Amino acid sequence: MERIYATYLIETPYEVEQAVAVLAGEQSRETLLFVSKETEELKKYFAARVEDIELLEEVSMPSMPGNFVSGTTFKRAKVIVSWPVGNFGYNIPALMTTLMGSLYESKQFTGLKLHDFEVPNSYREHFRGPKFGMRGTKALAGVGPKHPMIGAAIKPSLGITPEHTAHFVKQLAEAGIDFIKDDELLTSSSNSPFAERVEKVMHVINAHANKTGKKIMYAFNITGDSRTMQSNYETVVNAGGNCAMVSVNSVGWTAAKQVCNWGGLSIHAHRNGWGMFNRHPFLGINFPAYDKISRLAGVDQMYVNGIDNAFWESNDSSVESIKSCLKPFLNSEAVLPVVSSGQWGGQAFETYKRVKSTDLLYMAGDAILGHPSGIEAGVLSIQQAWSAAINGMSLEETANDYKEFRESVLKFGSKELLNKESVN
Amino acid sequence: MERIYATYLIETPYEVEQAVAVLAGEQSRETLLFVSKETEELKKYFAARVEDIELLEEVSMPSMPGNFVSGTTFKRAKVIVSWPVGNFGYNIPALMTTLMGSLYESKQFTGLKLHDFEVPNSYREHFRGPKFGMRGTKALAGVGPKHPMIGAAIKPSLGITPEHTAHFVKQLAEAGIDFIKDDELLTSSSNSPFAERVEKVMHVINAHANKTGKKIMYAFNITGDSRTMQSNYETVVNAGGNCAMVSVNSVGWTAAKQVCNWGGLSIHAHRNGWGMFNRHPFLGINFPAYDKISRLAGVDQMYVNGIDNAFWESNDSSVESIKSCLKPFLNSEAVLPVVSSGQWGGQAFETYKRVKSTDLLYMAGDAILGHPSGIEAGVLSIQQAWSAAINGMSLEETANDYKEFRESVLKFGSKELLNKESVN
Numbered sequence: 065m066e067r068i069y070a071t072y073l074i075e076t077p078y079e080v081e082q083a084v085a086v087l088a089g090e091q092s093r094e095t096l097l098f099v100s101k102e103t104e105e106l107k108k109y110f111a112a113r114v115e116d117i118e119l120l121e122e123v124s125m126p127s128m129p130g131n132f133v134s135g136t137t138f139k140r141a142k143v144i145v146s147w148p149v150g151n152f153g154y155n156i157p158a159l160m161t162t163l164m165g166s167l168y169e170s171k172q173f174t175g176l177k178l179h180d181f182e183v184p185n186s187y188r189e190h191f192r193g194p195k196f197g198m199r200g201t202k203a204l205a206g207v208g209p210k211h212p213m214i215g216a217a218i219k220p221s222l223g224i225t226p227e228h229t230a231h232f233v234k235q236l237a238e239a240g241i242d243f244i245k246d247d248e249l250l251t252s253s254s255n256s257p258f259a260e261r262v263e264k265v266m267h268v269i270n271a272h273a274n275k276t277g278k279k280i281m282y283a284f285n286i287t288g289d290s291r292t293m294q295s296n297y298e299t300v301v302n303a304g305g306n307c308a309m310v311s312v313n314s315v316g317w318t319a320a321k322q323v324c325n326w327g328g329l330s331i332h333a334h335r336n337g338w339g340m341f342n343r344h345p346f347l348g349i350n351f352p353a354y355d356k357i358s359r360l361a362g363v364d365q366m367y368v369n370g371i372d373n374a375f376w377e378s379n380d381s382s383v384e385s386i387k388s389c390l391k392p393f394l395n396s397e398a399v400l401p402v403v404s405s406g407q408w409g410g411q412a413f414e415t416y417k418r419v420k421s422t423d424l425l426y427m428a429g430d431a432i433l434g435h436p437s438g439i440e441a442g443v444l445s446i447q448q449a450w451s452a453a454i455n456g457m458s459l460e461e462t463a464n465d466y467k468e469f470r471e472s473v474l475k476f477g478s479k480e481l482l483n484k485e486s487v488n
Numbered sequence: 489m490e491r492i493y494a495t496y497l498i499e500t501p502y503e504v505e506q507a508v509a510v511l512a513g514e515q516s517r518e519t520l521l522f523v524s525k526e527t528e529e530l531k532k533y534f535a536a537r538v539e540d541i542e543l544l545e546e547v548s549m550p551s552m553p554g555n556f557v558s559g560t561t562f563k564r565a566k567v568i569v570s571w572p573v574g575n576f577g578y579n580i581p582a583l584m585t586t587l588m589g590s591l592y593e594s595k596q597f598t599g600l601k602l603h604d605f606e607v608p609n610s611y612r613e614h615f616r617g618p619k620f621g622m623r624g625t626k627a628l629a630g631v632g633p634k635h636p637m638i639g640a641a642i643k644p645s646l647g648i649t650p651e652h653t654a655h656f657v658k659q660l661a662e663a664g665i666d667f668i669k670d671d672e673l674l675t676s677s678s679n680s681p682f683a684e685r686v687e688k689v690m691h692v693i694n695a696h697a698n699k700t701g702k703k704i705m706y707a708f709n710i711t712g713d714s715r716t717m718q719s720n721y722e723t724v725v726n727a728g729g730n731c732a733m734v735s736v737n738s739v740g741w742t743a744a745k746q747v748c749n750w751g752g753l754s755i756h757a758h759r760n761g762w763g764m765f766n767r768h769p770f771l772g773i774n775f776p777a778y779d780k781i782s783r784l785a786g787v788d789q790m791y792v793n794g795i796d797n798a799f800w801e802s803n804d805s806s807v808e809s810i811k812s813c814l815k816p817f818l819n820s821e822a823v824l825p826v827v828s829s830g831q832w833g834g835q836a837f838e839t840y841k842r843v844k845s846t847d848l849l850y851m852a853g854d855a856i857l858g859h860p861s862g863i864e865a866g867v868l869s870i871q872q873a874w875s876a877a878i879n880g881m882s883l884e885e886t887a888n889d890y891k892e893f894r895e896s897v898l899k900f901g902s903k904e905l906l907n908k909e910s911v912n
Contacts, residue, residue, distance in 0.1 A: 075882060081491075091673065092645065093648055093675065106647040106648075106679075107647065109647065109693070110644075110646040110677075111645035114789070125549075125796070126569075126765050128768055128800070129768075129769060130800065148678075149677075150677060150678030150679075151646055151673065151677050151791070152675055152676075152677065153675075153676060153677070153678075155675055155676070155712045155713065155714070156712075156713065157711045157712055157717065157735055157738035158673075158711055158712065158735075159737045160735075160737075160738040160761070161673060161735045161738045161758075161760050161761070162673060163710065164738075164758035164760075164761050164764065165672060165673070165735070165738075165761055166672070166760050166761075166799070167763070167830075168761065168763025168764045169762060169763035169767065169793075169799035169800055169801065170763075170768060170799065170800070170862040171798070171799065171800050176763075187599055188562070222534040222575055223515055223530040223531065223533065223534040224530075227646065246583050246588070248589060249516065249575065249576070249582075249585060249586060249589070251516065251576055251577075251579055251582040252575065252576075252577060253534075253575050254572075254574030254575075254577075255530075257575075267797065268570040271749070281885060284673040287579070287581045287582055287584065287585065288579045288580075288581055288742070289580065289581070289745055289746070290578065290714075290742055290743070290745070290746040291578065293742070311581055311582075311589070312582075313587045313658070313740075314580075314582070314585045314588075314589075314740075314741070314742075315581045315740050315741070315743075316583035316738075316739050316740005316741055316742055316743055316744070317735075317738070317739070317740055318712070318713055318714055318738075318739040318740055318742070319714070319739075319740055319742035319746075320742050320745035321713055321714070322713070322714040322742070322743075335594065336585050336588075336589035336590050337585070337588050337589055337590075338593060339552070339590070339592025339594075340588065340592045340764075340765060340772050340773070341551050341764060342575070343592055343593065343771065344552055344553075344771055344906035345553060347764065347767065347768055347771070348764050349764070369593075374589070375594065375595060376552070376554065376593055376594070376595050377593065393761070401491050405593075406767070447509070460758035486505075
């Protein structure tokens, strides 16, 4: 009988075995009663099963506050629990409720984080995974395997008109960009209505494609209610676009899956809100599990932050996330990792050194639009950095050889050093 | 110009004013650049605005771990930030991304929790709120204003067949129950396919309604992908049902809103996963904000835990949540608070004393199905408790006067005391 295996990090003031037994019981039988008709076989069939317990450290302060007797110690462990697939079948939200439901409210735990899960082979028959994924998305944008996609986020997020956005798009296109996106805060605003922005932007992109043969990918932010997303999606398709952006945590996985099912656009999944689920080391969900949910839904592109990002995430965590996106799952196409947050050309070297891959979308905003010699130099500085990194050059050598990159080091490199000296 | 006002609890190693300015900037302009075409007026119009800062305590340990210089103090504050509605209009996910997006990842904060938000009057024209809500749902179940709805969750969650579920439903119906629900773990399982469960259960409920005139409300768990939810919803409608259950955090708010928009069933919103968003006092979202998102989506019934619940939530928090559901919002119907988790008749007294209202759904599982004198006595024991509580009797007086309630005190009251002596 096929089972789903989930790995958790837990913390408990009780004995670990006892706490994990409650986890398994709560998430399958959930009753303290002996119910006469529930035979022993049924119990065995439907019950969650504790597969493995690896004890970790004990701590004196609980991850989640509470009133505990002085001297209580909190035991941490990595545990594996499994469920029969027959409990919920091939239903992502039901899977989520099983793996991540009431557990987080349980008194047995002062910390609980879903780390990863494994699905059985039959899931391959029910979930296509990403329609375009890493290779399909790069192909749509006309980017070969030897280079990463280079992307720009239009800044400022809000307050600019469709004409102004299109003006930036034209400059970015001429500078050789592969990918451009709306900010996640911009859906349809009073001075940038969605349909008008699509029209103005796609006019530039289509004209550029006619001239050069390269169709730049633009991620239009269709995030909204069902009807809005469907109509905005159609607007993008009709205008000849090839990508839509969805704030997946804000719309939820059912709506995200529906958008992916339509299959006509590469879906750029923005994970804003992620810090709420992931930032605490003993609460929420880790990227390997989150990545799998997103791939069951079928998103093509997923955020992973990046080296020396502007957020709290560590470099190790970002690197692991990139690798997670590129790992095989469901026999389907890999997800394109979207490397972003405070990125300029300087991080290309460490990114390539650690990831050893160009299968990523490298996003910069300020570093392109704010380059001291203009947008073209901004795009060039990042292309220079990536080509040099791939060819084994160092940051210093690249700064010596390439003017545009050198200028970006002076502007964005010093800022980065400044950040490194700050409290965090 | 209309604005949305959001209240946050924050914690920062920086100066509070500086951290909040970053919050406001990140969630509206999000750039470090001076972009020449962004005029001062545009900036003023679209920028988030810090409206109020109330300094709270300073602490020596950060809520979110990190590498901090020894001696760093972490300043807490309650802050109000506002955004012009024109930034995102009437789009719930865009509102969520604005209020709860990248903020949680910001290095500026070692803790951040959205507490509440206020929407302007124009939201009333774009959001209906709950179609049935508190009064409509009670009316559908044939429960008048003077009594709470009494509900039972079928246990065990998984492993029982549609026939067996229907058998429980028949017993519960004859015992005078108002409401019955699937467990959140049960959608369509190998031995309880959804359509078959609906058929068997509704056969009993419709027969009971024909005989007695009372149509018991059954919350069928339609949680799933879009197509599954739509088809399951229609199955319930066609069978004469009046309610569907959705695990709102698992499907997300866009899908939840779509289900509510259909308007034919009272939507029982299960908030499993809630602990992930709420359990840490300085991470995530508090119930007043969550409740408003759910009411914008239009759910009719919402979980609030309850007095002495089996989870980690405090009584104060549960009581505040019940009151939040019953507060006016959008000029629409209130949400029916679903009081649950470890409830038996014993908590009716404290619940009524603190809430002073019968406008709630009082859920029991074990206390009804596991009553020592059977299911009828189980339902009766809770009805006795509520009638007594409303009439100002004490738990002790009620136990003296009513046999079934007395039996439940002996079985479930002692368990409760046991819980009170545990580590938590």
